[in-house]
Amino acid sequence: MKLQEYQSKQIFARYGIPIPKGRIAGTSSEVKLIAEELGGRVVVKSQVLVGGRGKAGGIRLAKTPEEAQEFATAILGMEIKGLPVRKVLVDEAVSITKEFYIGIVNDRVHQMPVLIASGAGGMDIEEVAQKNPEKIIRIHIDPLLGLCDFQMRNAAIGIDLPRGLWKSFIEVIKGLWKAYVDCDATLAEINPLVINSENHLVALDAKVIIDDNSLFRHSDLGDLRDMDSDEPAEIEARKFGVTFIKMNGNIGCMVNGAGLAMATMDILNLFGGEAANFLDIGGGATSEKVAASLKIILSDHKVKSIFINIFGGITRCDEVAKGILLASNDLKIKIPMVVRLIGTNQAEGQQILQNANFTSADTLAQAAQLAVSLAKGKKS
Amino acid sequence: MSILAHKNTKLLVQGITGNEGLFHSQQMFQYKTNIVAGVSPGKGGEWVLDGKIPVFDSVRSAVEMTGADASVIFVPARYCADAIYEAVDADIPLVVCITEGVPVQDMMRVKRFLAHKKTRIIGPNCPGILTPGETKIGIIPGNITFPGNVGVISRSGTLTYEVLYALKQADRGVSTCIGIGGDPIKGVGFVELLEMFEADAQTDQIVMIGEIGGNEEEAAAEYISRYVTKPVVAFIAGVTAPPGKRMGHAGAIIEGKEGTAQEKIKTLEASGIRVAQHPEQIPSLLA
Numbered sequence: 001m002k003l004q005e006y007q008s009k010q011i012f013a014r015y016g017i018p019i020p021k022g023r024i025a026g027t028s029s030e031v032k033l034i035a036e037e038l039g040g041r042v043v044v045k046s047q048v049l050v051g052g053r054g055k056a057g058g059i060r061l062a063k064t065p066e067e068a069q070e071f072a073t074a075i076l077g078m079e080i081k082g083l084p085v086r087k088v089l090v091d092e093a094v095s096i097t098k099e100f101y102i103g104i105v106n107d108r109v110h111q112m113p114v115l116i117a118s119g120a121g122g123m124d125i126e127e128v129a130q131k132n133p134e135k136i137i138r139i140h141i142d143p144l145l146g147l148c149d150f151q152m153r154n155a156a157i158g159i160d161l162p163r164g165l166w167k168s169f170i171e172v173i174k175g176l177w178k179a180y181v182d183c184d185a186t187l188a189e190i191n192p193l194v195i196n197s198e199n200h201l202v203a204l205d206a207k208v209i210i211d212d213n214s215l216f217r218h219s220d221l222g223d224l225r226d227m228d229s230d231e232p233a234e235i236e237a238r239k240f241g242v243t244f245i246k247m248n249g250n251i252g253c254m255v256n257g258a259g260l261a262m263a264t265m266d267i268l269n270l271f272g273g274e275a276a277n278f279l280d281i282g283g284g285a286t287s288e289k290v291a292a293s294l295k296i297i298l299s300d301h302k303v304k305s306i307f308i309n310i311f312g313g314i315t316r317c318d319e320v321a322k323g324i325l326l327a328s329n330d331l332k333i334k335i336p337m338v339v340r341l342i343g344t345n346q347a348e349g350q351q352i353l354q355n356a357n358f359t360s361a362d363t364l365a366q367a368a369q370l371a372v373s374l375a376k377g378k379k380s
Numbered sequence: 381m382s383i384l385a386h387k388n389t390k391l392l393v394q395g396i397t398g399n400e401g402l403f404h405s406q407q408m409f410q411y412k413t414n415i416v417a418g419v420s421p422g423k424g425g426e427w428v429l430d431g432k433i434p435v436f437d438s439v440r441s442a443v444e445m446t447g448a449d450a451s452v453i454f455v456p457a458r459y460c461a462d463a464i465y466e467a468v469d470a471d472i473p474l475v476v477c478i479t480e481g482v483p484v485q486d487m488m489r490v491k492r493f494l495a496h497k498k499t500r501i502i503g504p505n506c507p508g509i510l511t512p513g514e515t516k517i518g519i520i521p522g523n524i525t526f527p528g529n530v531g532v533i534s535r536s537g538t539l540t541y542e543v544l545y546a547l548k549q550a551d552r553g554v555s556t557c558i559g560i561g562g563d564p565i566k567g568v569g570f571v572e573l574l575e576m577f578e579a580d581a582q583t584d585q586i587v588m589i590g591e592i593g594g595n596e597e598e599a600a601a602e603y604i605s606r607y608v609t610k611p612v613v614a615f616i617a618g619v620t621a622p623p624g625k626r627m628g629h630a631g632a633i634i635e636g637k638e639g640t641a642q643e644k645i646k647t648l649e650a651s652g653i654r655v656a657q658h659p660e661q662i663p664s665l666l667a
Contacts, residue, residue: 106484108564108594108631111491126636143488184483213630214483216458243628247620258562258628259536259591262617266641267658269620278621280628283537311538311545313507313521342545343521364542365660 001210004047006089007224008206011183015175017190018202022091031072034090035065041093044071046078046085049229051124056080061093083228094204095197100159101125102173103189103207104180107140113180115139115147115173119159121192147177168201183221184214233277233296240292242281249274251375252297252306252335254290256281256315264309267364273372276303283314290323291330298331305374306337309367310349317341317349325356336374340367382556383531383576383583384474384502385450387514392448392472393418394455394463396428396435401454404478404519405429408452411516416446439470450474452508452517460504461486468499476517477503477567484630487565494567501567505630507537507559520544520557528553530666531577533570534589535562535596535631539617542659543589550663555583562629564593570600578608585611585667588653590644592618593632597644605651613665614648615656616641 003011009019021038024047025031035042042065046058053059058080062068068090078085099121107114118136120128129136137158139151152170161169172193180188187209196202215222227235237244243258247265251273255261258280265275277300281293297306310320320341327333339358341349350360359374361367391408395401396418409415409429417434420426424437436442439451451467453460453475460479467475482504494501502509508518513527519537525544530552534540540559547554558573560566570588577583586608590597597616604612619641621627623634634640645655656662 106488106564111565112488113485142492143485144492181485184485186484211484213457213481214485217483245622245625245627247622255538257536257538258632259534259539259589259617260542262591262621262627262632263539263542263615263659265621266617266619270657275620278625278627311541313519313538313541315538343524343541363660364546365658368658 001212001215001225002049002229003208003210003224004049004226005045005206006047006087008208009203011179011208012175012190012203012206015179017172017175018200019206020091020094020202020204022089024087024089025072026087028069028072028076031088031090032065032069035062035068038090038092040064042068043091043093044068044075045089045091046075046080047087047089048080048083048085049226050081050083053080058085086228094194094202096194097197098195099192100161100194101128101191102155102176102193103187103191104141104176104185105187105189110140112143113141115141115151115155117155117159121194125191141177147173165195165199165201172201172203179208183208184211184218185209186211233299237279237293237296240289242279242289242293242296244296245278246300247275247277249276250302250304251371252276252300252303254279254281254293254297254306254308256283256285256310260309260311264307264368267368268307268372271369271372273368273375276300281315285315285320287319287323287326290320291327294324294327294333295331298333298335303335304377305371306335307367307371308337308339309364310341310343312341312343312345316345317343318345318352321349321352325352328356338367338371338374340364382511382514383573383580384556384558385509385511385515385517388414389450389515389517390414390416390446390448391515391517392416392439392442392446392451394439394451394453394467396420396433396454397423397426398454402428404454405433407519407522408516411522413515413517416448417442439466439472443470443472448472450476450517453477453479455479457481457483461490464490464501465493468494468497471498473498473500475499475501476506476508477501478506478508478518479503480505482563484563484565487563491565502558503561503567505563506561507540510554510557512554518559520559524548525557526553527555529555529582529584531555531580531583531586532557532589533573533586534559535591535629536589536617539659540589543587543615543662546660547663552663552666555580562631564631570596571603574600574603574608578610583610585613587662588612588614590614590616591629591632592621592627592634592641593629593639595639598647601648601651601653604653611667612653613656613662614653615659615662616644616648
C-alpha cells in the first residue's frame with residue numbers, strides 16, 4: 001500500500017526527520033491561507049500516487065499567496081496519468097545547496113533490508129542505478145541487529161557529506177530505519193534529502209510503501225489507503241477477499257489460486273484470446289463469494305465470454321457450482337460461460353450444473369480454446 | 381526414497397485446534413500421514429481426531445513426548461513468525477508453513493534467525509509437501525497423483541495441482557512434490573531442492589513451476605546447467621501479467637523490468653531446459 005507524500009512526511013516527522021513546514025489542502029482558498037501563514041514563497045505539490053508529478057506540471061513554486069492560489073486551482077483540476085488530484089501539499093519553499101537520495105527497501109535477493117544512499121539526489125534513483133551505478137552505495141542491514149552506527153557513518157562518507165552534518169544525518173537515517181520497522185514498510189525513501197541555505201538537512205519529498213500483509217497490526221495505517229489508484233472493481237473485490245486485476249481483453253476469468261489464475265490468462269493468450277481480468281477467489285471460497293466474483297467480472301461490459309477454471313483442493317467444486325447457479329439466475333447472464341471443475345467434489349459440482357446451459361471441458365487446453373472461440377462470437 | 385518427507389516422518393501440527401488446522405489434519409490423517417501430536421497453547425491435554433492425537437501447550441513438550449521430527453504450521457499470519465521460532469527452538473529439522481499473509485519483515489527476521497540453525501523451512505504461503513503413497517504434510521490433495529519418478533517443485537498451489545493432475549492423466553507418477561510458496565521472502569528455494577532431487581535415487585526427472593517476480597528461476601537455471609544431470613522441464617506462469625501489479629501472490633510482481641516471465645523463459649531455455657507453453661504440455665516434454 002503506497003502512502004501519499006504528505007502522509008509519509010507526517011510519519012517521518014514523528015521519527016524526528018526534519019521536513020519543511022507545510023499543510024495539506026483540498027481547495028485553492030485554503031492554499032492561499034496556508035501560503036500566507038508560511039510567508040508567501042511556497043511549493044504547491046499535487047498528492048497523487050504516480051511518479052513524474054513535476055514533469056506533468058503537478059508541482060509548482062509560487063512566489064506569493066495569490067500565485068499559490070492560482071497554481072492550486074490549476075493543479076486541483078488536473079489528472080496526472082489518469083488519477084485526479086484531490087489534494088495538494090503546501091510546503092514552505094526551501095533554498096537548496098545540495099541534494100541526496102536515501103532510502104531503505106526490502107532486498108528480495110539478499111532477503112534483508114538495504115540502505116541505499118546517493119549523492120545524486122532528486123533524480124530517479126533507478127535511472128541513476130543504470131547510468132551511474134558507482135554513484136549509489138548499498139548497505140545491507142541485519143534485521144535482528146538493526147542499523148549500526150558505523151553503517152550510518154559509512155553512508156555519510158559514501159555520499160561525501162560534509163563532516164559537520166554527520167551527526168544530524170545519522171539522526172535522519174536512524175529515524176528512517178525506525179519508521180521503516182515500526183510501519184512494516186517495504187520502502188521508506190527520502191528523495192531528495194537536501195542541505196538548505198542555513199546548512200541544515202531537510203527531507204523535501206517522502207515516499208512510504210506499507211506491506212499489505214502487515215495491516216493487521218497497523219489499523220491506523222489501513223485508513224490511509226488511496227482509493228483513486230485502484231479500479232472500483234478491484235476495491236469491490238477486496239471487500240469479498242477476492243483478488244481482482246483489470247486487464248484489456250474480453251474473456252472474463254474466475255480461478256482459484258494466483259498461479260493458476262496467471263496460467264489461465266496465459267493459456268487464453270496462447271490460443272489467440274485475451275483475458276479481461278485476473279481473478280483469484282482464494283482457497284475455500286463460498287458460493288456467495290463465487291456469485292460476487294461473477295458480478296464483478298460482468299461489471300466490465302467488454303466481456304464476451306467467461307472462463308471459470310477451478311481446481312478444487314480446499315475449494316469444493318459443488319460450492320463453486322452453487323455460486324455459479326446463484327449468480328446466473330440472479331443476473332440472468334446471457335454471456336456464454338465455459339466451466340471447468342476438477343478436484344474436490346467434482347462429480348457433485350458437475351451434477352449441480354448439468355441442467356444449466358454451460359459449456360464444460362475436461363482439459364485446460366480444450367476449455368481455453370472454447371472460451372476463446374466463444375469470445376469471438378462462434379457458437380460452442 | 382523421496383526427499384524431505386517419507387512414511388516414517390513424525391509430524392506435529394501447530395495450530396491443530398483451529399478450523400484450517402483441524403480440517404487438514406483430518407485430511408493428512410486419512411492419507412496415513414504419521415501425525416503424532418498437535419500444539420495449541422492453552423489446550424494442552426485435549427485430544428483431537430476422535431481421541432487419536434494428543435494436544436500439547438508447547439512445541440518443546442510435544443517433541444519431548446512424541447519425538448516429532450517435522451512440523452506443519454496452520455496458525456494465523458500474526459502468530460506465524462512466533463510459531464516458526466518455537467519450532468526452530470525445539471530443533472525440529474523440517475518446518476512447513478502453510479499460512480498465507482505473513483508480513484515480509486517477520487520473514488526477514490525469521491530467515492536471519494535461521495542462518496545458524498539446523499531447521500529447514502518450507503513456505504510460508506505454500507501448499508506443503510506430498511510424497512505420494514507415503515505422507516502428506518500440508519494441503520496438496522492426495523488423490524491427484526501417485527508414486528513415481530518425477531520430482532515436482534513449485535511456487536504455486538492450485539497450479540501445482542493442475543500439473544500433478546496432468547501428469548496423472550499421462551500416467552506419470554511423482555517421487556515428491558514440494559510447494560515452496562508464493563512469498564518474496566521464504567524458506568527453502570528451488571536450488572536447494574534441485575540439489576536434493578539430483579541426489580535422490582527415486583527421482584529420474586524434475587518439473588519446476590515458476591512464476592513472475594524475483595530471480596529464483598534464473599538462479600535455478602544457472603544451477604541446473606552446472607550441477608543437475610537429470611532432465612528438467614519448466615513452466616513459468618505470468619507471460620500476460622502487467623508490470624507493477626501484484627498478481628495474487630505477494631512475490632508475483634514484475635518490478636521495473638525485473639522478474640518478467642519472458643526473461644525467465646529465455647534464461648531457462650538458454651540453459652538447455654525445456655519450457656512448456658501451458659501446464660498440460662509438461663508430460664509430453666518429459667523424458
